[in-house]
Amino acid sequence: MKERRVPVSIIINPVVKIIFMCPAAVLLSTFVGSHSSAFGNSIGHFRSNNISLKQTIRWLLSCLLFLFISCNNKEETQKHIANNFRRIDSIKSAVKNGDLVFRNGTDDVSRAARSFNRIDTTFSHCGLLQIENGSVFVYHALGGDYNPGNKLRRDPIDSFCSPFESDKFAVYRYELNQQQNDSLTTIIRNHYLAGLEFDLYFNFLTDDKMYCSEFVFKCLDKSLSGSLSNYIKARQWPFGISPDDLFLYPGSRLIKRVDFDR
Numbered sequence: 001m002k003e004r005r006v007p008v009s010i011i012i013n014p015v016v017k018i019i020f021m022c023p024a025a026v027l028l029s030t031f032v033g034s035h036s037s038a039f040g041n042s043i044g045h046f047r048s049n050n051i052s053l054k055q056t057i058r059w060l061l062s063c064l065l066f067l068f069i070s071c072n073n074k075e076e077t078q079k080h081i082a083n084n085f086r087r088i089d090s091i092k093s094a095v096k097n098g099d100l101v102f103r104n105g106t107d108d109v110s111r112a113a114r115s116f117n118r119i120d121t122t123f124s125h126c127g128l129l130q131i132e133n134g135s136v137f138v139y140h141a142l143g144g145d146y147n148p149g150n151k152l153r154r155d156p157i158d159s160f161c162s163p164f165e166s167d168k169f170a171v172y173r174y175e176l177n178q179q180q181n182d183s184l185t186t187i188i189r190n191h192y193l194a195g196l197e198f199d200l201y202f203n204f205l206t207d208d209k210m211y212c213s214e215f216v217f218k219c220l221d222k223s224l225s226g227s228l229s230n231y232i233k234a235r236q237w238p239f240g241i242s243p244d245d246l247f248l249y250p251g252s253r254l255i256k257r258v259d260f261d262r
Contacts, residue, residue: 080261084163087258091171092136092157094255098176098184098223099129100216101138102243103161103169109144110166117244123170126216126243127153127160128188139188141215143198152196152215163260170257172247174220184223191219204240217241 095101102123104110110124117123127140138160143150161169176184199209210218221228232245246252 081163084260085158087260088158088161088163088169091256091258095129095131095136095157095171096173096181097129097131098174098181098220099255100126100172100174100246100252101129101157101160101169102126102172102247103166105166107165109146117242120244120248122168123243123247126212126246128184128216128219129157129171130185130188139192139215141196141198141210141212143200143211147198150198150200152192152198154192161258166260167262168257168259170247171255172252173255174224174249174251175253176223180223184219187219187222191215202240211240213241213243213246216246 103125104114104122105124113124114121125140125142127138130137130139136157138153138155138157140153140155140160142153147153196215197209199206199211199214201209202211202214203209204214207218217228217232228249231251232241232249247254
């Protein structure tokens with residue numbers, strides 16, 4: 001018996017209605033619009049070549065499945081992004097001036113930077129927190145393509161810990177008294193106003209230019225009248241201070257760590 005064929009429009013119309021029930025209708029409509037010629041050509045191919053009803057349905061269901069999966073993945077990604085930024089917001093009320101913040105970047109430069117840690121390679125970059133007019137900022141030394149000017153940066157914590165560029169971050173605290181904390185704030189701001197440059201040669205012996213963990217260490221050490229140097233030995237190889245020297249220090253207390261959703 002010859003298989004019965006029906007007009008393609010009878011199949012397409014319900015399918016289109018189902019597709020646009022998806023919450024990502026704007027995305028899907030753009031996709032369908034940009035591929036309308038392809039859909040039209042395919043339908044014309046069915047008609048001109050007497051493709052069976054069963055084959056037509058199989059093709060349309062495959063298209064529907066692809067669009068549904070794309071829509072669903074887009075929704076999940078948007079949920080993860082929103083949740084990750086909420087997790088950054090949740091830590092703002094717990095931080096204090098002088099807290100240390102660490103992040104792990106997901107790019108090749110960050111992967112190379114982690115290799116400079118002595119023991120724990122969890123994080124690739126660090127900075128110092130300051131609360132200014134109710135907003136949380138991170139002061140950090142950064143160079144290269146990320147910061148062509150090579151000047152000390154002052155970024156909102158949302159930007160520093162952005163889930164688009166890192167997969168985790170953590171806040172640690174050294175117990176400072178009020179006088180030490182005030183001194184640290186002054187030291188940080190003086191470096192920022194002076195336009196402290198990033199040290200591309202990672203020379204710990206110079207103070208006119210500094211790399212990220214050197215900046216954090218020297219600011220804290222100066223505010224503590226040099227007492228930190230008795231515990232964190234910059235003379236050990238690799239020469240200088242690495243990020244893990246700072247958070248593995250016994251006087252460092254973890255406030256919170258966040259691993260972003262992926």
